Amino acid sequence: MRRDRFCYLSRRLLAAGGGTLALGAMLLLALFAAAAELGGSWFIFAAAGTAAAVLLLVWTFLWIVRPFSCQEKETCRFLEGYSSNSAPRAGEVFLSPGGRQMQECLQKMLDSSELLKLNKRQAQYLALQNQINPHFLYNTLESIRSEALIAGLMPVADMTEALASFFRYTISKVENLVSVEEELQNCETYFKIQQYRFAERLQLTIECDSADREEIYNCRLPKLTMQPILENSIIHGTECKIGTGHLKIHLERTGKLLLIRVSDDGVGMDEETLAKMNRRLQRSAWTTASQSEQPEGGIALVNVNNRIHLLFGEEYGLRVFSIPGAGTDVEVLLPAITSDRDVPNKAALRSV
Amino acid sequence: MRTETLRMDRVSYEYQGVTQLDNFSLSVWEGEILGLVPTNNCGVEALFSLLVHNLPLRYGYIYYHEKLVNDWHDHRPGHNRISVIRNESCLAKDLTVADNIFVLRPGFKKWHIRPRVLEEQLTPFIQEIGVPIRADAYIDSLTTFQRFVVELLKAVVAGSRLIVLENVDAFISDSELAKLQEILTHYAGKGISFLYLSAHFEETLRFCHRTALMSNGRILKCFDLESGSRGRPFLPCVEDYDRWVRARLKEGERSGETVLELQGVCRGNLRDVSLGVSAGECVVIQDMDGCAQSDLLAVLEHGRPESGRLLVGGAPLRSGLDRNIAIVQERPMETMLFHDMSYMDNLCFNMDHRFPGIWTDRGMYRSIRTEYAPLLGAEVFDLRVNELTARQKYDLVFTRLLLQRPKVVFCIHPFKKAEVSIRSHIWELIDRLLKRDIAVVILAVNLADSLALADRLVRLRRGSIQEVYRRGDFVKLPISTPWLYLHQEQHETEKAAGQQPAGHITTAPLSP
Structure with a gap:
């Protein structure tokens, strides 16, 4: 601790005071030289003084002002709740030993794997609260389906089958990465279930460039990324609309x-509302998780966004665009990876 | 696999403590023409600055050609090779077209310049786009459209992968605009991307691959061509306008005495123009090639055509002093207000012909203030001109006209550079003049905003009258005219009801 303190003080002296002392010495030398050799030529005196002042300013800016303003900016954004996977970076700024310890502690608190664990614990708690037992649910649905088949009620059997496969996909191993193809299949299953309710009032189109289809379908993404967004679009978008609602999933x-x-x-x-929604998505997972007040809505989107942030980084995630009466677009930005090994935060993937 | 030319991701940017862009997300694909329609000017200038220069961000990321060029963590000062084309030219006026395109481009290092070589280099570009521009022509001698084309070629030659065009449709005619759009589509096919900023949603939706709607420094939503084909999307920012124009289209025909007569007027490019405008009528004069407007204004200002006669209220126009005629200049907020004069002095500026002692009569000032307070707001009279909002400045300019009581008002590009919300207010202000039986003549190059007000459309080509459309005939206008759907809907309604289409003016003679 004592050694750290010494290091901190000496580095600070070197950065702030050392430069000043060195330049002061240079200035004095220049003055002596000028006075001795040129018999007090004021031109050389002024030039040497100006050069020394400029050097001093540049030195101060590069070593003191710039690092501190960078850190100040990051700290301000962090306090405002902007997405960042780390605490404000100490970087080039020399922190005191106590400051550095606080920094490390904050880093630990913001560890994304810890956050994912927290998210999972929340999900488990909710599942317990809803008394959902996956195996009991699948078995019951299969029983209903067989009864429906025996009775010749094909629509009921189909619907039950769709519901069972939807729950099987949804409840098991939520933490896994899946291929785009699997995720799209789940979306179609979900849409099939919804169509029993809405019939012709709801239409879904999935589109992507046919030349890139294979590459797109092989990409990996967190499980249940698209379905919650599709659900949101149906419940908050088209359900309240008079007439046919068109849903579109566009992949690029x-x-x-x-x-x-x-x-x-x-x-x-x-x-x-749109600005508020995007602001919520912009804020970090930590800020969202630690929020004490009840959010007004859009939990599914925030949850999907947080998972993407934690796994891939803050530059990926969701953006929402909307106009009253003209519909809503939810854009999901992900890294194009085809293997789970390419996930930047592998530790976070393993920890859950 | 597609390539992104530009991605601005959740960009927040502040300038002098004021948020200009807030959570701004926009992407442009390679070879895409992206329309951008801002409902207000908030953040537009900041967007241009951020595209060209890497300025410090409050938050967000900017990628150009899939490379991170600016982010909020680390500010890396520098420029991006993105060109912005706007009304203020960035070309050197005293140099030739070839010099501007090749010699002034970054990276040109030759000491000895051979005009013939430059001309040869330029020829393939000119032939490719099919616009006749001479390589040795000076920039000063070019038309606005040719200047835009030269700027576009300069950007292409300089290697810009993204070119931004700001409100070019306000300065060139319909046919030139169609040609420009053809050129943009040609270069888009070669992988160059365009950000086409315009105030007219319909127009961008028609030829841009996608159109983004921007408001208060945020992108609200992007519409693609498919959205356009599914019908006109509902936009809250034009809701008032729709309602207002529909009400206006239902109004009956206007009839009154002829207040302005041009009888075979010739001056410069203006050739044998004969036109009559009646009281309370709105006539839009569309200068198709932009060559006659300055001559028409010169006739109005000096009252002396080379041949023919100009009558206002049945009497010849008096040079410079005739208060029966008023001209609203381009961008009146900047050109028609006196910042060192008080609000009241600005308001009563043109009233001296009605009340010669107005400048010393404080009682008159008080009564004007009382009369116009409900219209302008009681608080504005004590404000300085530079403290007024854009809306209040427009109110001041047009209320001044109400006090002047001219017989005819000429408005030169009245909607130029005005925000979408201000545009609807300008419509209301012009309508207020019409309701006071003041004739309004709008000089326009593009019909986008003016057509909604017009009772008659007069098209000038090469300085002489080419076509005249009355309101009932607006449905016959070329499909490229924005807002035409309102006239078409009205026409269909009237046809279904078996009525004669409304709005035909019979009293104002075309040629007095």
Whole structure:
């Protein structure tokens, strides 16, 4: 501890005071030289003084002002709740030993694997609360299906089968990464169930460039990324709309990115609600998890966004676009990866 | 696999403590023409600055050609090779087209410049787009459209992968706009991306691959061509406008005495123009090639055509002093207000012909203030001109006209550079003049906003009248005219009801 303190003090002296002392010495030397050799030529005196002052300013800016303003900016954004997978970076700024310890502690608290565990614990608690037992549910649904088949009620059998496969996909191993193809199949199953309710009032289109289809379908993404968004679009978008609601899942791939856009032509939302929604998505998972007040809605989107942030980084996630009466687009931005090994935060994937 | 030319991801940017862009997300694909329709000017300038220069961000990431060029963690100062084309030219006026395109481009290192070589280099580009521009022509001698094309070629030659065009449709005619759109589509096919900023949603939806709607420094939503084909999307920002124009279209025909007569007027490019405008009528003069407008204004200002006659209220126009005629200049907020004068002095500026002692009569000021407070708001009279909002400035300019009581008002590009919300207010202000039986003549190049007000449309080509459309005939206008759906709907309704289409003006003669 004592050694750390010494190091901190000496580095600080070197950065702030050392530069000043060195330049002061240079200035004095220049003055002596000028006075001795040129018999007090004021031009050389002024030039040496100006050069020394400029050097001092540059030195101060590079070593003191710039690192501190960078850290100050990051700290401000962090306090405002902006997404960041780490605490404000100490970087080039020399922190005191106590400050560095606090930094490390904060880093530990913000560890994404810890956050994922927290998310999982919340989900388990909810499952217990709802008394859901997956095996009991599958078995019961299969029994209903066989009864329906015996009775010749084919629509009931189909519906029960869709419901069973939906729950099987949804409840088991939520933490896994899945392929886009599997996720799309689940979306179609979910849509099939919803169609029993809405019939022709609901239409779903899945589109992507046929040349890139295989590459897109092989990409990996967190399980249950698309279905909650689709559900949101139906419940908050098209359900409240008069007439047929069109839902569209559009997939696009670039060299590094996978872009998924879930659009609806439902009721949309006003500018203020949209801004609030995007602000919530922009804030970090930690801020969302530690929020004491009850959120007003859009929990599914925030949850999906948090999982993406924690696994891939803050530059990925969800963005929402909407106009009242013209519908809503939810854009999911993901890294284009085809193997679970490519996940940047592998520890987070293993920990859950 | 597609390539992204630009991605602005959740960008928040502040300038002098004011948030300009807030959670702004936008992406442009390679070879895409993306329309951008801002409902207000908030953040537009900041967007241009951020595209070209990597300025410090409050939050967010900017990728150009799939490479991170600016992010909030680490500010890396620098420029992006993105060109912005706007009304203010960035070309050197005293140099030739070839010099501007090749010599002034970054990276040109030759000491000895051979005009013939430059001309040869330019020829394939000119032939490719099919616009006749001479390589040795000086920029000063070009039309606005040709200048836009030269700027576009300059950007292409300089290697810009993204070109931004700001409100070019406000300065060029319909046919030129169609040609420009053809050129953009041609270069988009070659992988160059375009961000086409326009105030007219219908227009961008028609030819852009996607159109993004921007408000208060945020992108609200993107619409693709498919959305356009599914019918006109509902936009809250134009809701008032829709309602207002529909009500106006239902109004009956206007009839009154002829207040303005142009009888075979010639001056410069203006050739044998004969036109009559009646009281309370709105006539839109569309200068198709933009060559006659300055001559028409010169006739109005000096009252002396080379041949023919100009009558206002039956009497010849008096040079410069005739208060029966008023001209609302382009961008009146900047050109028609006196910042060192008080609000009341600005308001009563043109009233001296009605009340010669107005400048010293405080009682008159008080009564004007009392009369116009419900219209303008009681608080504005004590404000300085530079403290007024854009809306209040427009109120001031147009209320001044009400006090002046001219017989005819000429408005030069009245909607130029105005925000979408302000545009609907300008419509209301012009309508207020019409309801006071003041004739309004709008000089426009693009019909986008003016057509909604017009009772008659007069199209000038090469300085002479080419076509005249009355309101009932607006449905016959080329499909490229924005807002035409309102006229078409009205026409269909009237046809279904078996009525004669409303709005035909019979009293105002075309040629007096």
